[in-house]
Amino acid sequence: MKSLFKRYTPFQIAMHIYAWSALVHLIIDFFTHNLTANPIQAMEQRTGRHAITLLVLSLACTPLNNIFGWRELIKRRRALGLYAFMYATIHVIIFVDLDYGLAWSLIVQTIIEKPYILVGMLTFLMLIPLAFTSFDIWKKRLGKNWKRLHKLVYWLAPLAVLHYAWGKKGDFFRLQGEIILPLIYAIIVIILLIMRMPQVRKALASVRDRILVLFRRRGPQPKANTP
Numbered sequence: 001m002k003s004l005f006k007r008y009t010p011f012q013i014a015m016h017i018y019a020w021s022a023l024v025h026l027i028i029d030f031f032t033h034n035l036t037a038n039p040i041q042a043m044e045q046r047t048g049r050h051a052i053t054l055l056v057l058s059l060a061c062t063p064l065n066n067i068f069g070w071r072e073l074i075k076r077r078r079a080l081g082l083y084a085f086m087y088a089t090i091h092v093i094i095f096v097d098l099d100y101g102l103a104w105s106l107i108v109q110t111i112i113e114k115p116y117i118l119v120g121m122l123t124f125l126m127l128i129p130l131a132f133t134s135f136d137i138w139k140k141r142l143g144k145n146w147k148r149l150h151k152l153v154y155w156l157a158p159l160a161v162l163h164y165a166w167g168k169k170g171d172f173f174r175l176q177g178e179i180i181l182p183l184i185y186a187i188i189v190i191i192l193l194i195m196r197m198p199q200v201r202k203a204l205a206s207v208r209d210r211i212l213v214l215f216r217r218r219g220p221q222p223k224a225n226t227p
């Protein structure tokens with residue numbers, strides 16, 4: 001146990017436990033028939049929610065590091081993004097295989113008829129290159145283009161939220177129906193994207209520096225040397 005805590009930080013352990021336990025929970029619920037009257041829909045919804053949650057968490061790493069100076073978050077960004085991709089892939093497999101039985105013409109028809117599915121597909125297609133090029137070797141190979149490519153994440157998160165909100169029955173403007181959770185995700189994504197704007201980043205960094213100075217002043221003062 002001691003060596004586990006030496007090798008991994010508490011945040012790292014919590015992140016891996018969350019990511020894997022959600023999958024184990026889903027598998028147990030599937031085999032124990034604990035997944036509502038429509039188990040395929042329940043699995044689709046749960047994997048979709050885990051994918052979007054992990055995606056938003058990975059998007060939050062940079063702004064939170066900018067505010068709190070918590071450098072570890074930058075190191076965890078990739079794992080969170082890859083876990084998001086893992087859940088999105090399971091989500092898509094459930095849709096094409098369990099839900100539509102690999103009936104490709106029906107799948108294409110659904111994509112055309114339901115715009116929120118089209119948005120989900122676009123989100124997934126954007127996630128694929130990000131996941132595969134997230135490793136250091138690709139960072140080196142792609143050079144400046146790596147940063148350009150990974151800016152896709154700014155489109156990806158809003159698209160994922162749009163897919164989520166559009167698939168729900170409700171009215172965003174009248175705040176009616178099942179829109180509360182998608183709305184919360186939308187607000188978080190908007191705040192995170194605003195926090196990445198250069199002017200906002202600068203303002204937040206200066207606030208952080210001022211708070212740090214204040215804390216240092218209030219901290220224990222060095223004792224005067226008494227002869």
Ligand code: HEM
Pocket residue numbers: 041044045046047048049051052055084088091092095117120121122123124127160163164167
């Ligand atoms: C080809 C790509 C995709 C397809 C075909 C697809 C399909 C679906 C379908 C059919 C549902 C509705 C389930 C229901 O309520 O009956 C759904 C919901 C959802 N999807 Fe996707 N999806 C795709 C990609 C994604 C991606 C990439 C994400 C996130 C990163 C995502 C996140 C969600 C979320 C959060 C929900 C709502 C879950 C809930 O109702 O609580 N989807 N998706």
